[in-house]
Amino acid sequence: MIATLVTAADDLIPSRHARKTLGRVHAARPVPPRCRHPAAGRRERGAGGAAGGDQRGHHPGRLRPAPPRRHRRPGRRHGPAVHRGEARHRTRLPPRHRPRPRPDHRHHLISGRVGQRARPARHRALPGFADDHELYLAYTALPDGAVTLARYDMDDESLDPLLAQEHGENTNHNGGDLAFGTDGMLYMSIGDGGGSGDPFDSGQRLDTLLGKILRIDVSRTCGDLAYCVPGDNPFAGVAGARGEIWMYGGRNPWRFSVDHAGGSMWIADVGQGRWEEINHVKPGDQAGANLGWSCFEGFEVFDEAQCRPDETYTKPVFTYSPHTGGCAVIGGEVYRGEQFADLVGGTYIATDYCSSTVWALREDGEGGYQQAELGQTPTQVTAFGATPEGELYVVNDLPGGLHRVTFERATPTCHVRYVKQAWGTGMTVDLTITNTGAAPINGWTLRFPLPRGQQVVSDWNTDLTQSGDMVTAASAAHNAAIAPGASVTMGYLVSHTGDSSLPSRISLNRDACSVTR
Known part of the structure; x- marks a missing residue:
């Protein structure tokens, strides 16, 4: 499932394809950098x-x-x-x-x-x-x-x-x-x-x-x-x-x-x-x-x-x-509207001003909560609102606009399988990346957060950098191309302070991947 935004204007024209995890935007004017x-x-x-x-x-x-x-x-x-x-x-x-x-x-x-x-x-x-x-x-x-x-x-x-x-x-x-x-x-x-x-x-x-x-x-x-x-x-x-x-x-x-x-x-x-x-x-x-x-x-x-x-x-x-x-x-x-009730009815929707990641939360009926990442908004949202009918809107401050939020079901175009080996204060993680889409991938970049306290020591089959808790891993020359249905591998070694858990989410070329742990 993905979230999309539509500018609240009388005449809508397609805008540029925004770089994001999932979804696309149709706007009356291009979204600024x-x-x-x-x-x-x-x-x-x-x-x-x-x-x-x-x-x-x-x-x-x-x-x-x-x-x-x-x-x-x-x-x-x-x-x-x-x-x-x-x-x-x-x-x-x-x-x-x-x-x-x-x-x-x-x-x-x-x-x-x-x-x-x-x-x-x-x-x-x-x-x-x-x-x-x-x-x-x-x-x-x-x-x-x-x-x-x-x-x-x-x-x-x-x-x-x-x-x-x-x-x-x-x-x-x-x-x-x-x-x-x-x-x-x-x-x-x-x-x-x-x-x-x-x-x-x-x-x-x-x-x-x-x-x-x-x-x-x-x-x-x-x-x-x-x-x-x-x-x-x-x-x-x-x-x-x-x-x-x-x-x-x-x-x-x-x-x-x-x-x-x-x-x-x-x-x-x-x-x-x-x-x-x-x-x-x-x-x-x-x-x-x-x-x-x-x-x-x-x-x-x-x-x-x-x-x-x-x-x-x-x-x-x-x-x-x-x-x-x-x-x-x-x-x-x-969300209490009718148009997307089959997808997000009774689901709380939130985001982050800088990452623009969209999260969905709802009760699981057993005292806990289900959570999912729906993608990214193509603009920096400052506030949500709902109509009397329960449909959602968001606003942004730069340059300032009102956008209608819509949802649609989507199938991830990538899948990542983790295999880890942890000991003491160290851990290796091997990732197998599969192209589940219909188009070939020519050059890829993975982005994923590491749990607090994990620090990358080395990597293989990738060009990896870490900034804060966020990792960016780019393809190497020998594994840049992934045909539909094909897979490539990469991995990394981290030190940790007690938390040896795996990344909570991962994206490939800004598209969210399904994950097997």
Whole structure:
């Protein structure tokens, strides 16, 4: 199965064939060369000795229709906001993301996701939008950098701030995603305050909104608040805690979504430097859930000083190392549409900003999760969205576009069989590469990630290089040609620190291969 993208335009023309693992794109204009994301910059070593130090800058924003005459601040962790739902109005988008020069910052900067009261769920609509035409925005305000939630009136173009969290010390980890739940409450994510290694210990603190998922009622006001704290929030009325907190222990939950088929939440938390993670939290487990940061990064202890022996932590259902070509997980949505229900119905789709790898996750019915790699998007995705019918769209920031996601069944054109011999701190791996397609292969390049701690010592029948955890192995002169049905062999020797597992995925000339271990 492969994932493809189609630009949301009236007239579509075929674009160039994008280099990717699987799939092709049809776009109204050619996709530009991939730009180097700020995430690819230098990483420092953070607390607890884990590699990290988020030098990945800000994130371009989640597209939702932004208020007119406003601009968004360039950067990795925030960007334009566009509504979800079916309101019909003229969309005016902010200027294209540019890291330099810096724009005039005299205005509020729309920098997150916009919720729409009319469409919090695919088949649900809270009353009111048809009359009040109100949207909800998350943005970074200036000059103080506060992460702000506001109500925007589309009729008179007024912006009414509802909640603000100070965020002036650092400019990364703003979070700022919004979603309405099946209960009609508004949920919002905020990062841990930025910097490197959770310098304010925000993740595990309950006296700050930093590093949290919030839950509030925006349909009414309570006292001096422009919203109400639901009485069943886990920390409502708890001394020293913010009642708005629904879940805590987040680092930078840049994208999360609510599956309205059952109310579960999928939370993609951008990692410090070792692990990107995705959490799936069922409705009965959400209130007061601790996502782990900064005690944990992924499954690994990051800062033992932030760990408590009596605490229950919510473990991620999926992790991957950014050293395998990625840099920042981009959380998506559960597909609930009809067009591709036979392929991905009930499946959560996510990607990575730098690698553009598309992952699919769904429950296996036995308490675990099935996972698959569907290919790569031909552009760097910053956000997902779903129509009321459950069909998926994505947006990209460079140069900025809206794309429809489609799926189709495909048969891999290559197969790889591993044979390994491991001992102590060493291991040899022999690979047999078979051309399962109909066309001959003339020159090949394999790409695959190595588990953490594995270092290539030597190789044979290939020209192999290792960068971080990612290996690129090119054909040698004597085995460059692979006829349909034919096979060639290559191999490598690695040292390891205890993990002698085989690569989790492998591609040949950017096409994903089936694997036998």
